[in-house]
Amino acid sequence: MSQKKSMLKIFDNLGSCFRLEGDTTLFSVADFMRVNQLPNDPRLREVVIEEMREMFPDVRVIEEED
Numbered sequence: 001m002s003q004k005k006s007m008l009k010i011f012d013n014l015g016s017c018f019r020l021e022g023d024t025t026l027f028s029v030a031d032f033m034r035v036n037q038l039p040n041d042p043r044l045r046e047v048v049i050e051e052m053r054e055m056f057p058d059v060r061v062i063e064e065e066d
Helices: 002-017 029-035 042-055
Strands: 018-021 024-028 060-062
Touching: 002 018, 002 029, 024 029, 029 042, 029 060, 042 060
Parallel strands: 024 060
Antiparallel strands: 018 024
């Protein structure tokens, strides 16, 4: 049971990485890196972007610099 709660908490946190603008879903790379406490490394950011585009091709990826 505690494992399910943890997973929901992670999902809730990742929800802050997405937002709607009209009919377009936006994904913030900077927010994703912050929520997951990942280092701000250009190569890692590129991997995140590639994975996001592969999983959600209709989501517009926002490349933000910290």
